[in-house]
Amino acid sequence: MLKKLLPFVEHAIKKPVWDCRMCGQCVLHSTGMTCPMTCPKTLRNGPCGGVRENGNCEVKPEMQCVWLKAYDRKVALPMPTVWKEHFNELRPPVDMRLQGTSSWINLITKRDQQTPAGWSTQDEAH
Amino acid sequence: MSILREKLENSNDTVFTAEFPSIDGGGMASVARDAARLAPWFDAVNATDNPAAHAHTSNTTTAIAMKMHGLEPIMQVVCRDKNRLAIQSDLMGGALHGIENVSLLTGDDVTAGDEPEARRVFDIDSIQAINITRIMMGGKYLSGRKINPAPNFYIGAVENAAAPPFDYRIERALKKHRAGASFLQLQICYHPDRLEAFCKGVAKIAPNLKLIPTVVLVKSARPLSFMNDKVAGIDVPNQTVARVAAAADQAKEAYDLTLELARHALTLPGVRGLHVTDFRHDDSLNSFMHDLGQKPRN
Numbered sequence: 001m002l003k004k005l006l007p008f009v010e011h012a013i014k015k016p017v018w019d020c021r022m023c024g025q026c027v028l029h030s031t032g033m034t035c036p037m038t039c040p041k042t043l044r045n046g047p048c049g050g051v052r053e054n055g056n057c058e059v060k061p062e063m064q065c066v067w068l069k070a071y072d073r074k075v076a077l078p079m080p081t082v083w084k085e086h087f088n089e090l091r092p093p094v095d096m097r098l099q100g101t102s103s104w105i106n107l108i109t110k111r112d113q114q115t116p117a118g119w120s121t122q123d124e125a126h
Numbered sequence: 127m128s129i130l131r132e133k134l135e136n137s138n139d140t141v142f143t144a145e146f147p148s149i150d151g152g153g154m155a156s157v158a159r160d161a162a163r164l165a166p167w168f169d170a171v172n173a174t175d176n177p178a179a180h181a182h183t184s185n186t187t188t189a190i191a192m193k194m195h196g197l198e199p200i201m202q203v204v205c206r207d208k209n210r211l212a213i214q215s216d217l218m219g220g221a222l223h224g225i226e227n228v229s230l231l232t233g234d235d236v237t238a239g240d241e242p243e244a245r246r247v248f249d250i251d252s253i254q255a256i257n258i259t260r261i262m263m264g265g266k267y268l269s270g271r272k273i274n275p276a277p278n279f280y281i282g283a284v285e286n287a288a289a290p291p292f293d294y295r296i297e298r299a300l301k302k303h304r305a306g307a308s309f310l311q312l313q314i315c316y317h318p319d320r321l322e323a324f325c326k327g328v329a330k331i332a333p334n335l336k337l338i339p340t341v342v343l344v345k346s347a348r349p350l351s352f353m354n355d356k357v358a359g360i361d362v363p364n365q366t367v368a369r370v371a372a373a374a375d376q377a378k379e380a381y382d383l384t385l386e387l388a389r390h391a392l393t394l395p396g397v398r399g400l401h402v403t404d405f406r407h408d409d410s411l412n413s414f415m416h417d418l419g420q421k422p423r424n
Contacts, residue, residue, distance in 0.1 A: 041232060041251070043248070047291070048359075049285065049286030051286075051358075051359060053289075058234070067294075068290055072291070088301055093249070116269050116270060117266075117269060119258075120261070
């Protein structure tokens, strides 16, 4: 019951505020409270090289680059230091199976931390 | 070991890279012609992956064809048209044919191309793609399934030093380096001050990351205006366009401008080479390379 109800509640709250796309693996806290899934390329690790001179999006010229907004907010907003430190972390590929599920449940059950066996952010190259 | 890797990792030589012209028919004869034109000047040449969101001969087969004609490829893999499975198979296909240099890019959006109605993929982003390539070098697919023997790649990426948010571009370069990139080819840049700030910043936090800025040989002010108006992420200042437009000899002025940008770029910290784009039929390439003190390779 809760599993069915929570996605509705979550969407009702997060859609108006962050334009939430219900990816089911929320990273808002580490992206300057800006949803990376609203980037037309759904980039989760920073802006592409197509950001326009005025700071707007390559794909939607009328919209400010999601990652420019994220970066400005990360710098300006009063947020826990640890959240700011997470800004540059390597976020894994999205698990498409979680689309439409509640990220709150996935957070509690740690389902949102499951990554493919080959993926590891621990052993960085350099 | 690829020539590019050997030079960047084990020497202080300046490397020169270029873009292989997209193949739209013309067969191997056209590949041979372009390879012969580029081979005297370049250590490695990019085999592009549907650049500017236009369909062309594929990245892997272009890279293989280049290799057959004695040109060392840097095989680009773009996230726009392929999901994570296809990206891994591109890399394995390249490895099968002995392609070592790869470069992982997000890619222009489909709306930049001539089939804007297409579905954009972006299943993974460029940094995830870099990390997956590194994982494959460790003998595993993303899933954890074994690859034996593990492929041997020299991983590159791209960055745009001149696009906002400027400060963050430096951190993003480090992020790509940490994910596995050893070199960065940089987007065409007509703001020497921004390029300088970027290179200095990167050299400070990622001293082993090799930077390769890009210059483009043009013959008049028109392509400068075109890039400014049509290519997202490239800003050509009005005074730069005006300088070329106002010249009695636009071709010479455009050439001089590129030479100035190239010479400046090569003085910057972290910069280990230059990526030269020449819009195919430009005969100024030879004199340009001579002016940079280069001699044709055998």
